[in-house]
Amino acid sequence: NAGVMQNPRHLVRRRGQEARLRCSPVKGHSHVYWYRQLPEEGLKFMVYLQKENIIDESGMPKERFSAEFPKEGPSILRIQQVVRGDSAAYFCASSPDGNSPLHFGNGTRLTVT
Amino acid sequence: GESVGLHLPTLSVQEGDNSIINCAYSNSASDYFIWYKQESGKGPQFIIDIRSNMDKRQGQRVTVLLNKTVKHLSLQIAATQPGDSAVYFCAENSGGSNYKLTFGKGTLLTVNP
Numbered sequence: 001n002a003g004v005m006q007n008p009r010h011l012v013r014r015r016g017q018e019a020r021l022r023c024s025p026v027k028g029h030s031h032v033y034w035y036r037q038l039p040e041e042g043l044k045f046m047v048y049l050q051k052e053n054i055i056d057e058s059g060m061p062k063e064r065f066s067a068e069f070p071k072e073g074p075s076i077l078r079i080q081q082v083v084r085g086d087s088a089a090y091f092c093a094s095s096p097d098g099n100s101p102l103h104f105g106n107g108t109r110l111t112v113t
Numbered sequence: 114g115e116s117v118g119l120h121l122p123t124l125s126v127q128e129g130d131n132s133i134i135n136c137a138y139s140n141s142a143s144d145y146f147i148w149y150k151q152e153s154g155k156g157p158q159f160i161i162d163i164r165s166n167m168d169k170r171q172g173q174r175v176t177v178l179l180n181k182t183v184k185h186l187s188l189q190i191a192a193t194q195p196g197d198s199a200v201y202f203c204a205e206n207s208g209g210s211n212y213k214l215t216f217g218k219g220t221l222l223t224v225n226p
C-alpha cells in the first residue's frame with residue numbers, strides 16, 4: 001500500500017518565483033494536512049483540507065501561500081513570490097477522518113536562493 | 114512553547130538497552146498526544162498515541178506514559194536497536210483538534226552497536 005506521496009522531493013527556486021508542491025494522500029484518505037518544518041524544529045501546522053474544501057487554514061501565512069485539494073488529482077501547496085524565509089521542509093499528511101492519526105509523506109525540501 | 118531551533122537534546126544508548134525519551138508539553142487543555150519518529154530525510158512516522166483519559170499505553174517494544182499533573186510525556190523503547198536511531202517528537206493537540214498538532218523540539222536518539 002502506497003503511503004503519502006509528495007513531489008518533488010527537492011525544489012530550488014529563486015526569490016520571486018513560484019513554488020508548487022504536490023501531495024497524493026494514502027488511497028482512501030480524503031483528509032489532507034500541510035505542515036512546515038524549519039531546521040532542527042518540530043513541524044508547524046499550516047492547513048487542513050478535504051476534497052474541494054479548506055477546513056482550517058489558521059496556520060497559513062496571510063499572503064503568498066495557498067492550498068487546494070481538487071476533486072481529482074493531488075493536493076497542491078502553492079507559494080508565490082518566494083523569499084529566503086520560505087526555505088523549509090514541507091510535509092503533507094493524510095487521514096481517513098479528522099480524528100485519526102496523521103500519516104506523513106517524506107516531504108518536499110524547498111530551497112530559495 | 115516555541116522552539117529556539119538550536120541544538121537538539123540527544124540521547125545515546127547501547128544496542129539492547131532500554132531508552133526513555135522525555136517530553137514536557139505546554140497546554141494543560143491538550144487531551145491527545147502522539148509520538149513520532151523521524152529519520153534523516155524522511156517524514157515523521159507514527160509510533161504510538163495516547164488520550165488524556167489514560168496514563169499508560171503499550172505497543173510493540175514501546176510504551177508511552179502520560180503524567181497530566183506535571184504535563185509530562187515519556188516514550189520508552191525496549192531493547193533498543195540501531196534502526197531506532199532517529200529524532201523523536203512528541204506532539205499534542207493543543208488547538209483542540211487532533212489534526213492541529215503542536216510538535217515539541219525533538220530528541221535525537223543514537224543507538225551504538
